[in-house]
Amino acid sequence: MASRAAQPRTPGTYVRRLIVVGYLFLLIVWPVSLVVVKTFDGGLGNIQGALSDPEVVFALQLTVYVAVWAVAINTVFGVGISLLLVRYEFPGRRVLSALIDLPLSVSPVVVGLALLLAYAGTDGLFGPTLESAGLQVAFAPAGIILATAFVSLPLVIRELVPVLQEIGTEQEQAAKSLGAGPVQTFRRITLPSIKWALVYGVVLSLARSLGEFGAVKVISGNIAQQTQTATLVVEEKYQDFEQGTAYATSFLLALIAVAALVVVTILRPKDDTDGD
Amino acid sequence: MGIEIRGVNKNFGDFVALQDIDLSIPSGQLTALLGPSGGGKSTLLRIIAGLESSDSGTIEIEGVDATGVPAQKRNVGFVFQHYAAFKHMTVAKNVAFGLEIRKKPKDEVKRRVDELLKLVHLEQFSHRLPAQLSGGQRQRMALARALAIEPSVLLLDEPFGALDAKVRKELRDWLRRLHDEVHVTTVFVTHDQEEALEVSDSLVVINEGRIEQIGTPDDLYDRPASDFVLSFLGPVTTLGDRLIRPHDIDITRYEHAATASGRITRWTRVGFEIRLEVTPDDALRPDPVQVVVTKAEATALQLHEGDLVWLRPRVGADAVSR
Numbered sequence: 001m002a003s004r005a006a007q008p009r010t011p012g013t014y015v016r017r018l019i020v021v022g023y024l025f026l027l028i029v030w031p032v033s034l035v036v037v038k039t040f041d042g043g044l045g046n047i048q049g050a051l052s053d054p055e056v057v058f059a060l061q062l063t064v065y066v067a068v069w070a071v072a073i074n075t076v077f078g079v080g081i082s083l084l085l086v087r088y089e090f091p092g093r094r095v096l097s098a099l100i101d102l103p104l105s106v107s108p109v110v111v112g113l114a115l116l117l118a119y120a121g122t123d124g125l126f127g128p129t130l131e132s133a134g135l136q137v138a139f140a141p142a143g144i145i146l147a148t149a150f151v152s153l154p155l156v157i158r159e160l161v162p163v164l165q166e167i168g169t170e171q172e173q174a175a176k177s178l179g180a181g182p183v184q185t186f187r188r189i190t191l192p193s194i195k196w197a198l199v200y201g202v203v204l205s206l207a208r209s210l211g212e213f214g215a216v217k218v219i220s221g222n223i224a225q226q227t228q229t230a231t232l233v234v235e236e237k238y239q240d241f242e243q244g245t246a247y248a249t250s251f252l253l254a255l256i257a258v259a260a261l262v263v264v265t266i267l268r269p270k271d272d273t274d275g276d
Numbered sequence: 277m278g279i280e281i282r283g284v285n286k287n288f289g290d291f292v293a294l295q296d297i298d299l300s301i302p303s304g305q306l307t308a309l310l311g312p313s314g315g316g317k318s319t320l321l322r323i324i325a326g327l328e329s330s331d332s333g334t335i336e337i338e339g340v341d342a343t344g345v346p347a348q349k350r351n352v353g354f355v356f357q358h359y360a361a362f363k364h365m366t367v368a369k370n371v372a373f374g375l376e377i378r379k380k381p382k383d384e385v386k387r388r389v390d391e392l393l394k395l396v397h398l399e400q401f402s403h404r405l406p407a408q409l410s411g412g413q414r415q416r417m418a419l420a421r422a423l424a425i426e427p428s429v430l431l432l433d434e435p436f437g438a439l440d441a442k443v444r445k446e447l448r449d450w451l452r453r454l455h456d457e458v459h460v461t462t463v464f465v466t467h468d469q470e471e472a473l474e475v476s477d478s479l480v481v482i483n484e485g486r487i488e489q490i491g492t493p494d495d496l497y498d499r500p501a502s503d504f505v506l507s508f509l510g511p512v513t514t515l516g517d518r519l520i521r522p523h524d525i526d527i528t529r530y531e532h533a534a535t536a537s538g539r540i541t542r543w544t545r546v547g548f549e550i551r552l553e554v555t556p557d558d559a560l561r562p563d564p565v566q567v568v569v570t571k572a573e574a575t576a577l578q579l580h581e582g583d584l585v586w587l588r589p590r591v592g593a594d595a596v597s598r
Contacts (some may be wrong), residue, residue, distance in 0.1 A: 173327050174418075176373035177354040178349045178425055188373075217536035232442040 032254065038243070039251040050248035058225045059233040060252065064142060066216075066229060069207035070148035074205050078156030079198070083190075085157070086164040100158075103151050111150050112218025119143060120247035139221035144229060152208040153262075159196055159201030167193045198269055205256035205266050277339055277462050278303040279324060280431060284333030286319055286485075293319045295485040297333065301429075301463060306455045308476035309465045312508070316485040317465045322430050324463065326350045338428045338461075353460075355424030357434040359414040361406035367417050368393065368402040374425035392420040395454070410444040419451075423458065432464035436471065448475055453583035467507050473497065481505050513566035515587060522551070522568040524593035526587050529577060536565060543581040550574045554585055 007013075044061035063272055083096055086089075103111065120127045131252045137143045171193070175185045189257050191198075213231040220227035228236070229254050237248040279301040286294040287332060294316045301307050309317040322328035324335055326347035334343045342350050362370050368389050375385045381449055394398045396416040398409075406414055415435060417482050422430060431589075435443040435451075452475050469501055473493045481488040481496065488508075489501040502505035503519050512519045516535040531537070542553035543566060549573050553564040569579070579585070 004458055018279050170358060173347075174354065174356060174360035174362070174421075175373065176350060177325055177327065177350075178421065179348045179351070179377045180373075183346055184377060189362060 007205045018103040018132060023241040035250050038247040046244040046248040046250055048135050050245045053245060055224050055228065056233055056249055060226050062141065063210055066144045066148050067206055069145045070152060070209045071202055071206050073149045073154055074156050075202055078160060078201060082157050082160035082164055083193050086161055102152050108151050108212065108214030109218060111145055112215035115147055115219050117144060119127065138174070139227055140221055141224065141227065143219040144227060146214050147219045148181055148209045151215055152205040152210055155205040155208060156201035159197045163194050199264055203260045206260055210253055280336035282334050282476060284323060284330045286330050288562040292485050296492065297487060299487060301461065303461050304476040306462045306475060308472035308479050308521055309463060309482055310469060310479055310495055311467065311482035312364050313467055315483045317482045320482065321433050321463060321465050323354050325352045325354045325431050326445060333474045351425060351428050351572060353425060353427035353430040355418050355432040355435050357437045361414050361418060366403050366405060370406065371419055371420045371424050373421060387423060392424055396420040401448065412441050412447055415439065415447065415473050427460065430460045431463045434465055452473060481508060482580060514563060515589060520589055522566040524590045525567045526588050526590050527567055529583060529585055530587055534588045536561065537547055537584065537586045540579065540581050540583050540585060
């Protein structure tokens with residue numbers, strides 16, 4: 001904060017602030033608050049109603065299950081790919097780096113469709129093979145996890161890459177010269193240095209995974225109590241004139257994501273001391 | 277014993293970093309690798325440490341072939357120019373790192389860390405993070421960390437390069453005294469000839485991937501093997517057809533058997549020194565000659581800018597024999 005120069009406040013200052021605050025209010029705060037208001041319209045009735053609906057309970061459980069798996073997969077591969085991108089020079093590195101952003105730019109519906117083409121049980125490319133091996137991907141939780149991992153793949157990597165670039169390799173080399181092997185160096189030196197970036201990436205990836213709709217809708221088949229996730233339930237309930245349940249489910253979904261962000265913000269050390 | 281380097285070559289793409297390096301570094305001494313930036317001295321140091329691999333050749337450390345041995349098994353202490361402090365660990369934890377990796381008992385680690393922090397005068401900072409230390413303190417911590425593993429050799433890569441002039445001078449004296457206490461075979465890389473001459477027992481001058489000369493500071497200063505060594509170890513100027521140090525030129529105001537004569541065309545006073553530029557009359561060698569005299573000499577000779585003077589090498593002046 002110290003780097004921000006204190007400038008004299010003019011009427012222009014207040015006008016600019018008003019524009020920014022007004023924009024954020026109309027775009028984010030007001031609509032989201034309406035969901036909260038609608039949820040608690042009749043006291044706790046909507047929440048209680050939603051939580052006693054087996055479809056909603058199943059969908060919330062499935063969503064959390066899928067999100068945890070997708071995040072776990074993205075954490076492991078995210079760290080691996082980030083190290084690969086930053087620490088090694090190889091042919092195709094730039095192409096790989098560009099490919100990683102693809103899930104952010106391609107519509108999730110397209111992702112769902114693509115996965116369906118590859119993994120559908122009867123006419124997909126790998127689907128029949130996997131199915132005969134006992135693993136159903138399309139219209140099953142495995143497919144939902146795959147689609148969710150796909151769309152949230154870049155989030156961990158985009159948090160880690162700049163941090164890895166900034167810390168450089170000298171600390172790792174020092175650890176090596178002091179006798180630490182690759183695993184010890186990673187665990188004691190690299191991991192603590194990228195810890196907060198990783199946590200942040202994981203939380204963003206979790207929030208994104210909880211909220212995925214398009215890709216999941218295509219690949220899951222949207223079968224109630226089998227492959228229907230929370231976002232799909234919200235859509236269905238809303239269209240079936242069960243708005244109260246839809247609002248309550250939306251509220252619970254948002255609550256988990258916001259809670260994760262809040263916890264990280266509180267835990268994250270305030271002054272990021274670097275050793276330069 | 278010490279470090280034996282034989283036939284080491286290293287290329288980065290088309291760039292030849294090291295070419296046919298053969299070098300014996302004796303045990304227990306403080307050796308400086310001196311040379312201009314990009315000359316290959318840091319690469320050589322990193323090859324000794326195992327942080328870089330050579331294209332060919334062998335490295336032997338204290339009688340053991342280390343050529344294919346990974347860095348973490350070489351038992352080499354390495355100190356980096358930018359400290360490479362473990363930012364998330366306290367000073368004590370930094371120093372303890374190598375010992376904890378070696379799974380030493382806790383009380384032994386603690387005793388050794390206390391001992392080393394005392395040695396580098398950081399005992400009151402043991403619970404601080406590196407970010408809370410000055411550059412000089414961080415580098416002393418890095419040195420204690422490298423010494424903790426009782427390395428067979430201690431390697432320092434431009435250890436004082438990132439520090440300001442005053443701290444650099446202090447640390448340099450301190451490193452010399454520390455080495456007299458610890459006696460570990462030490463190699464340090466520097467491009468600062470004063471640092472190398474002042475601190476080291478022996479000097480290796482490296483330029484463009486080759487060793488120019490090896491010797492004691494006196495050897496190199498008094499008997500340089502090439503114009504490069506002569507000019508790298510201190511200021512030089514051309515008098516007649518030889519390179520000579522500006523303070524090794526005799527200057528008089530009266531005609532005598534001289535190598536060159538001419539007028540004083542420039543006069544710069546720096547503290548007790550006066551740096552003169554004399555432009556020779558000789559049309560064949562018109563380049564100005566640099567001469568350094570003390571203020572007292574200049575006063576005694578009644579020198580002024582524009583005076584006609586005669587120049588010749590002092591008796592016993594350093595020069596490269598041709």
